[in-house]
Amino acid sequence: MSSATTSASGGRPVLAPPPDATEPVRHPDAPAPGTPLGPHYDQCFGCGDDQPYGLHLAVRAGEGVGVTAEFTVRPAHQGAPGLAHGGVLASALDETLGSLNWLRRVIAVTGRLESDFLRPVPVGATLHLSARCTAVAGRKMYASAEGRIGGPQGPVAVRAQALFVEVGVSHFTSNGRPEEIRAAMSDPDQVKVVRAFEVGP
Numbered sequence: 001m002s003s004a005t006t007s008a009s010g011g012r013p014v015l016a017p018p019p020d021a022t023e024p025v026r027h028p029d030a031p032a033p034g035t036p037l038g039p040h041y042d043q044c045f046g047c048g049d050d051q052p053y054g055l056h057l058a059v060r061a062g063e064g065v066g067v068t069a070e071f072t073v074r075p076a077h078q079g080a081p082g083l084a085h086g087g088v089l090a091s092a093l094d095e096t097l098g099s100l101n102w103l104r105r106v107i108a109v110t111g112r113l114e115s116d117f118l119r120p121v122p123v124g125a126t127l128h129l130s131a132r133c134t135a136v137a138g139r140k141m142y143a144s145a146e147g148r149i150g151g152p153q154g155p156v157a158v159r160a161q162a163l164f165v166e167v168g169v170s171h172f173t174s175n176g177r178p179e180e181i182r183a184a185m186s187d188p189d190q191v192k193v194v195r196a197f198e199v200g201p
């Protein structure tokens with residue numbers, strides 16, 4: 001196995017939780033299973049309503065630290081003629097996985113995302129995604145996701161494993177372009193302000 005997929009100490013795969021990892025904890029104020037989470041930021045490529053070419057991913061809270069989501073592939077998402085671009089599918093997985101942090105009320109960003117592409121996904125198809133947090137170790141959250149086509153019980157087309165790393169709000173305010181930071185901060189809807197910055201866009 002290459003050094004890119006194993007840790008520096010002991011050869012453990014980097015996406016395998018360490019022995020001292022703990023079970024993820026759903027925040028007591030997390031929305032009930034089945035509740036749509038809605039966009040966390042209008043301009044988000046994954047979920048934002050104001051991104052004309054975005055994925056418009058619709059995420060719902062699941063049981064425990066789990067979510068489900070749907071993404072319908074549009075012509076703007078093509079790679080090969082009539083087929084979804086692999087990077088777009090990885091974005092759908094990333095966005096779905098990122099939503100898990102909202103259920104934990106933790107601010108975190110993707111550190112590592114490993115994707116498997118098992119079947120081509122045509123334009124017009126709806127990808128039925130599910131993701132769950134598998135373990136937490138300090139600032140690190142381990143999670144996995146899959147996307148099925150033809151229905152929620154259809155064949156798996158894509159899957160991913162990921163590591164998210166907890167960060168502070170300054171991760172966004174210090175690194176983001178000032179125009180967008182100012183615009184997001186000045187939204188009169190304070191709930192939107194909180195959600196734009198409490199979960200990694």
Ligand SMILES: CCCCCCCCCCCC(=O)SCCNC(=O)CCNC(=O)[C@H](O)C(C)(C)COP(=O)(O)OP(=O)(O)OC[C@H]1O[C@@H](n2cnc3c(N)ncnc32)[C@H](O)[C@@H]1OP(=O)(O)O
Nearest residue numbers: 014037040094095098099102109110111112165199200201
């Ligand atoms: C309604 C709501 C919807 C909510 C919907 C939300 C949707 C979200 C959308 C998807 C989310 C994104 O795409 S977020 C955007 C894409 N991601 C980014 O831009 C992140 C860019 N990277 C960074 O800023 C940084 O590298 C960080 C924050 C990831 C880590 O930097 P750091 O803070 O200095 O921490 P560092 O010490 O390096 O790492 C902390 C621990 O994590 C490990 N670690 C860090 N990176 C990696 C890595 N790539 N692979 C393995 N392990 C890693 C380290 O070994 C260390 O382990 P140990 O020594 O402690 O054992």
